[in-house]
Amino acid sequence: MRTTSGRGPGHGPGRGPAKGPGRGLQPNALGTFDTILMAVAGSAPAYSLAATTAVLFGTAGFAGPAALLYCAIPMLGIVLAYARLGRIDVNAGAAYSWVGRTLHPFLGFLSGWALVFAATVFMVAGSLPAGSLTLSLVDPALADDTLLASAVGAGWFLVMLLIVLGGARLTVRAQLLMSGIEMAILLVFILGVLAHHGYATAFDWSWFGFGHFGGASGFASSALIAAFYYWGWDVTSNLSEETRDSRRTAGFAALVGTGVVFLLFVAFTVAVNVLLSVDKIETSGTNVLAVLGEEIWPGVGGKLLILAVLLSTVATLETTLLQATRSLFAMGRDHTLPSALGVVHRRWNTPWVAIVAVGVVALGLFAAATAAGSVTEALQTGVSAIGLQISLYYALAGIAAVVAYRKLVLTSVREFFLGAAWPLLGSAFMLWVFFQSLGELSGAALTVGLGGLAAGVPLMLVYWRKGSSYYRPARLCAVSALAAAEPFDSSDSPRARREEKSLATDF
Numbered sequence: 001m002r003t004t005s006g007r008g009p010g011h012g013p014g015r016g017p018a019k020g021p022g023r024g025l026q027p028n029a030l031g032t033f034d035t036i037l038m039a040v041a042g043s044a045p046a047y048s049l050a051a052t053t054a055v056l057f058g059t060a061g062f063a064g065p066a067a068l069l070y071c072a073i074p075m076l077g078i079v080l081a082y083a084r085l086g087r088i089d090v091n092a093g094a095a096y097s098w099v100g101r102t103l104h105p106f107l108g109f110l111s112g113w114a115l116v117f118a119a120t121v122f123m124v125a126g127s128l129p130a131g132s133l134t135l136s137l138v139d140p141a142l143a144d145d146t147l148l149a150s151a152v153g154a155g156w157f158l159v160m161l162l163i164v165l166g167g168a169r170l171t172v173r174a175q176l177l178m179s180g181i182e183m184a185i186l187l188v189f190i191l192g193v194l195a196h197h198g199y200a201t202a203f204d205w206s207w208f209g210f211g212h213f214g215g216a217s218g219f220a221s222s223a224l225i226a227a228f229y230y231w232g233w234d235v236t237s238n239l240s241e242e243t244r245d246s247r248r249t250a251g252f253a254a255l256v257g258t259g260v261v262f263l264l265f266v267a268f269t270v271a272v273n274v275l276l277s278v279d280k281i282e283t284s285g286t287n288v289l290a291v292l293g294e295e296i297w298p299g300v301g302g303k304l305l306i307l308a309v310l311l312s313t314v315a316t317l318e319t320t321l322l323q324a325t326r327s328l329f330a331m332g333r334d335h336t337l338p339s340a341l342g343v344v345h346r347r348w349n350t351p352w353v354a355i356v357a358v359g360v361v362a363l364g365l366f367a368a369a370t371a372a373g374s375v376t377e378a379l380q381t382g383v384s385a386i387g388l389q390i391s392l393y394y395a396l397a398g399i400a401a402v403v404a405y406r407k408l409v410l411t412s413v414r415e416f417f418l419g420a421a422w423p424l425l426g427s428a429f430m431l432w433v434f435f436q437s438l439g440e441l442s443g444a445a446l447t448v449g450l451g452g453l454a455a456g457v458p459l460m461l462v463y464w465r466k467g468s469s470y471y472r473p474a475r476l477c478a479v480s481a482l483a484a485a486e487p488f489d490s491s492d493s494p495r496a497r498r499e500e501k502s503l504a505t506d507f
Contacts, residue, residue, distance in 0.1 A: 025092065025329070026349035029168035029242045032249050037172065038239060039257025041179045042232030042319040045264045046186060046305070046312035050289045051129070052225060053272055057281045060222035062204070063212030064269040067219070071226035072262045077426025078394045079258050080418055081401035082237050083251020088404060088481035090246050093330030094237035095397040101476035102400040106460060108470075109336055111393040112327050113456035116358075118389035119324035121382040121448070123362045124369070126317050127153035129286070133310040137303065150370045154363060160318045161359045164325065167348040168242045171318060178315040185308040186264060192296040193271045200277045207273060220436050224387065227433050229265055231390050233258050235319045238326040247485070268292070321358065328354035334470040336463045384441050385449035391434040392453070398427030405478040 030038070056064045082094070091097035093112055100108020128146075131153030136143040143149065163174045206212065213219040236253045240246040272281060272288060275295050284291045289309055293301030329351035332341025345352040401423045402409065409420040438446065464471050 024349075025241045025326075025344060025351070026168055027242065028244045029349075030172055030239060030249075031244050032253065034172045034176075035236050035239065035243055035249050035253035036256050036260075037175055037179055038319055038322075039233045039236050039253050040183070040260050041175055041312075041315040042235040042323075043230055043257065043261040044232060044312045044316035045261050046182055046289065046308040047126070047129070047316055048229045048261075048312075049265065049268050050286055050305075050309040050312075052229060053269060054281055054285050054288045056222065056225045056269070057272070059225055060218070061212050062201070062207045062273050063209075063222065064226075064273065065207045065266050066209060066212070067222035067226040068229065068262065068265050068269060069208060070219075071223050071429075072230070072258070074426040074429035075227070075230050076255075076258060077422040077424070078398050078430065079233065079251075079254050079426075081398040081423040081426065082234055082254055084401050084405060084419060084423075084478075085397065085476075086237050086240055086250045087247045088478050088485070089476055090240045090250075091330060092238055092241045092326040093334075094234060094240070094327070095393050095400070096327055096330055098400045098404070098476060099393075099396045100470060101473045102403040103396065105464075105471045105473060107396055109331075109460045110453060110456060111396050112331055112336075113460070114389035114393045114453060116324050116327050116331075117452040117456070118386045119320045119327075120358060120362055120365070121386055121452070122320050123157065123317055123324070123358070124365045125382050125386075126313055126320070127157045127362075127366055129153070130156040130310060130313045130317065133306055133313065136306060137310070147370065150366065154366060156314050157317060157362065157366075158359070160314060160321055161355060164318060164321045165345075165348065165350055165352055165355050167350055168239070171322065175315060175318060178311045178318075182308045182311040182315065185304050186268075189293065189296055189301070189305065190264075190267050190271075192301075193267070193275065196275065196296055199274045200280075201274055203270065203274055207270065220432075221440065223429075224433055224436055224440060227391065227430075228387055230258065230261065231386075232316060232319060232323075233261070234394075235323050238323045241326075321355070324358050325351050325354040328358065335466070335468040336470050337459060381442065381444045381448055384445040385452065387437050388434060388441075388446075388449035389452065391430040391437065395427045395430035395434065398423040398430065400476075402427075404476045404481075407477065407479045 053064070056067060060067045085098045086094075089097055089101065095115065096108050096112025098108070099111045128149055131149035131151065132143045134152050134156070135145070135149055164171055210219065213222060233254045236243070236250040236257070240250040243249050268289075272292055276284070276288075276292060280291055281288060289305040290302040293303070293305035295301070297304070328337065328341045329344075330342075331337040332339050332343070332351070332354065334342075341351065341354045341357065343353045344350065402420050405415070405419045409416050437449075441449065
């Protein structure tokens with residue numbers, strides 16, 4: 001095992017404020033395929049489809065595919081921004097570091113805090129469906145037992161917590177098993193859709209146009225829902241310090257992963273439009289994939305897609321844990337939160353204090369909601385509030401990429417398009433989602449969403465007054481960062497290529 005100082009692998013001279021010595025995360029633990037797998041699992045294809053398809057149909061009607069398409073375009077701008085920022089600053093905190101070094105440390109802290117808060121709420125929100133889905137595979141009648149579903153969901157969460165604690169390699173092996181089975185099931189059913197005879201509604205290319213939205217307000221409401229489908233691909237950036245050739249791999253994996261889930265989302269949304277009647281879609285709710293499965297493969301199809309949703313839910317609990325704990329690790333390492341959060345386990349090379357802290361808080365919130373007898377309502381409120389945090393830190397990261405590359409964006413048409421225009425489009429879209437959400441969400445959801453952001457401000461002020469060097473950053477500039485990295489980047493040398501070939505597989 002290797003100890004590191006500073007911000008982890010990939011940090012060359014001039015890349016940021018110096019840190020004290022300490023054990024770092026395990027370098028080179030993940031390969032390209034592993035990281036793509038994490039990006040796909042982070043967006044939770046089956047879980048997102050099951051949880052949101054009926055809601056999207058209720059808002060957009062048959063224009064669900066259009067909402068997903070027109071949301072994916074600006075979202076790819078944010079993915080590009082992450083890829084470009086990751087090339088010049090490899091940091092487990094991702095947007096927390098990038099925004100802090102380009103825009104302002106306070107905004108950087110809020111970006112990191114927003115991710116941690118959103119991830120913690122989502123882990124609570126995802127555990128109950130995991131429990132209910134598990135029980136429905138055993139006996140559908142048990143799925144309505146909230147207390148039992150809560151206990152089983154908490155059990156799944158603890159299993160994922162222990163796997164994440166065990167290290168990056170164990171984590172990716174578990175992810176390969178869960179997401180591999182999930183993807184295989186989804187692909188089988190896509191083929192089943194193509195082979196299916198008969199339909200409830202004939203396919204129409206107008207589903208990809210604007211005609212079904214009923215105006216700008218309808219499109220706005222649909223885009224708010226569609227944006228939540230994609231969240232999670234950025235786990236690749238939080239794992240960058242543990243990824244081989246991370247300055248290139250993390251961004252590439254995010255782009256590929258987003259492309260994969262986009263195709264899956266559109267394929268299944270079109271399948272629902274074609275094969276299920278309007279009444280079936282509206283009455284299915286979160287059970288829509290099971291209903292679709294029964295339509296395609298009567299008798300066993302519903303069970304198989306329920307299994308896919310369960311695996312997707314558990315898999316995204318794991319990736320969300322990774323995002324939250326790596327962000328807390330970076331913040332603890334920078335002394336913007338208690339430094340104990342930056343402590344790495346000597347054997348497993350994982351930020352064990354951060355993992356335990358997230359586990360305790362998430363289980364505490366879950367137990368409180370269960371004891372109050374309002375789990376479903378509380379979780380729906382929490383999930384709605386997550387959108388505020390997501391849209392905020394994505395928007396700030398997009399702007400940060402333009403600021404970091406500002407000296408290069410006018411050097412070519414390609415640089416201008418990929419380095420400024422597209423990321424700014426993504427940021428503008430995310431800011432629009434943020435402000436649009438303020439008028440769409442309930443009072444409780446707004447309280448959780450905005451209150452969650454506000455809860456981080458006192459901590460930020462306390463550690464700023466303690467003198468953390470994070471609040472005196474070396475400004476992040478692509479020109480100087482790339483120049484400083486060149487002498488250290490031997491990935492294209494003959495020796496590096498020979499070493500790469502000698503490495504074990506991603507697994």
